[in-house]
Structures are given as structure tokens and as C-alpha cells.
Amino acid sequence: MRQLLVVGNWKMNGSRASINSLLDGLLSGPAVAGTEVAVCPTYVHLPQVLALCAASAMTVGAQDCSHMQSGAYTGEVAPGMLAELGCRWVILGHSERRQYHGESDALVAAKVAVAIEAGLQPIVCVGETREQREAGEAQRVVSAQLKGALQGQASLNALVVAYEPVWAIGTGLTATPEQAQEMHECIRACLESIDGADAQATRLLYGGSVKADNAAQLFAQPDIDGALVGGAALQAADFKAIIAAAAA
Numbered sequence: 001m002r003q004l005l006v007v008g009n010w011k012m013n014g015s016r017a018s019i020n021s022l023l024d025g026l027l028s029g030p031a032v033a034g035t036e037v038a039v040c041p042t043y044v045h046l047p048q049v050l051a052l053c054a055a056s057a058m059t060v061g062a063q064d065c066s067h068m069q070s071g072a073y074t075g076e077v078a079p080g081m082l083a084e085l086g087c088r089w090v091i092l093g094h095s096e097r098r099q100y101h102g103e104s105d106a107l108v109a110a111k112v113a114v115a116i117e118a119g120l121q122p123i124v125c126v127g128e129t130r131e132q133r134e135a136g137e138a139q140r141v142v143s144a145q146l147k148g149a150l151q152g153q154a155s156l157n158a159l160v161v162a163y164e165p166v167w168a169i170g171t172g173l174t175a176t177p178e179q180a181q182e183m184h185e186c187i188r189a190c191l192e193s194i195d196g197a198d199a200q201a202t203r204l205l206y207g208g209s210v211k212a213d214n215a216a217q218l219f220a221q222p223d224i225d226g227a228l229v230g231g232a233a234l235q236a237a238d239f240k241a242i243i244a245a246a247a248a
């Protein structure tokens with residue numbers, strides 16, 4: 001039985017004040033039993049968020065990390081530094097990193113390796129563009145991204161995969177629960193073929209315009225084990241409604 005996981009990817013948003021008030025809202029009221037919840041702020045806000053979440057069940061992750069553990073990589077942050085700070089997760093291969101920073105599957109694979117070595121749990125993102133879906137290429141593209149990022153890794157026990165169709169991110173368009181389930185089934189089948197991965201134990205999150213009003217239908221699908229939430233994770237009431245849908 002896979003425990004549902006709901007992760008907020010705050011992207012490049014927030015100030016010290018807005019984060020205080022967001023976490024105040026998120027951490028007030030009883031914690032929802034049975035669902036794991038995590039938030040991923042920017043690097044600079046990690047110490048603040050870790051301190052505010054310390055007494056709660058909410059865990060914390062980063063949105064990226066370096067492909068190296070130390071050295072002359074100006075501007076980069078090593079996974080060991082994130083682990084030492086208290087981070088549990090790191091999002092890797094997000095489509096915004098692929099699109100704006102030219103990240104390749106090979107670079108994502110290198111990041112996955114060092115993240116696992118540092119003791120972090122990678123949340124590896126995959127997803128096709130609208131053009132690729134319309135060309136009937138979605139499953140081929142996503143399987144290739146997954147194999148490219150995971151092949152050759154020694155141990156993938158801590159792995160989480162997030163399916164985020166690029167056309168659904170920040171657009172208000174969501175994959176239908178059936179489209180998402182179909183792809184998640186394909187991802188699980190692909191994981192079966194990758195050495196070191198435990199396909200049945202790996203949690204597969206859906207991401208792309210997840211909101212309070214579509215979350216329950218997505219979570220009802222057998223291969224959807226939670227969500228990676230962008231915009232709706234920035235409002236406490238919206239994020240809490242998604243967490244509640246996971247627990248229902």
C-alpha cells in the first residue's frame with residue numbers, strides 16, 4: 001500500500017513575511033492523518049521553512065540541486081548541503097529546468113545519483129509537450145525521460161516520480177484523470193524494466209494545474225499516489241483542500 005504524498009512546489013515565489021503567513025495557515029488545525037505532505041521553497045527560504053516545520057509532520061525539500069557534491073561550481077548548491085540542513089526531498093528534472101536551463105536527461109541522471117548518495121529522496125519529473133502529445137509521442141517521450149534519468153542508478157528505493165505534462169503546468173488545463181492514469185500505468189510498467197527500481201513501491205505523483213476541485217478525481221485513480229502542486233500550493237486554504245482530498 002503506497003501512502004499518498006502531496007508536495008507543494010513553491011517555485012520562485014515568497015518572501016519571509018508571506019512564507020510565515022502561508023505556513024501559519026498550513027500548520028494550523030489538526031494534521032491530516034494518512035497523507036504525507038511536503039513543501040519545496042527556494043534555497044534561500046529553506047532554513048526559515050525548516051525551522052517553522054520542525055515541530056510538525058510536514059517535511060521539506062529543495063527544487064533542484066547540483067550534479068556534483070562540491071567544488072568550483074559557482075551558484076550551485078550541493079545535495080549534501082541540503083541534506084545537512086534537514087531537507088528530505090529534492091525535485092529534479094522539472095520541465096522549467098529543462099526548458100529554461102537546458103537540462104538534459106543525462107544531467108538529471110547525474111543529479112539523481114548524487115542526491116541519493118547524499119541521502120535525499122529525488123522527485124524526478126517527466127512529461128511531454130502539447131506537440132508531442134498531439135503527435136502521439138507522449139508515452140515514448142516520458143518513457144525515454146524516465147530511462148534516461150534512472151538507468152544505471154544503484155538503488156532507487158527512495159525514488160518518487162512526478163508526471164507533469166508540460167501543457168498542463170500553470171495553464172489551468174489538467175490531464176483528465178483517465179489520461180493521467182494511462183500515463184501513470186505506462187510509467188509503472190517502464191519502472192518494472194529499470195534495474196534497482198521497485199515499481200510497485202514507487203509513488204507516482206501527478207502535477208499540472210492540480211486544484212481543490214480536481215484533486216479527488218485524480219487521487220481516485222489506482223496509479224496516482226499524490227500530487228506535485230504549483231500555484232495552488234501558495235494559498236493555505238487551497239493546498240489544505242488538496243491535502244484533504246488525498247485523505248478522503
Ligand code: 13P
Binds near residue numbers: 168169170232
Ligand atoms: P501548477 O500546479 O501551477 O500547474 O504547477 C505544476 C508544477 O509545475 C509543479 O511542479
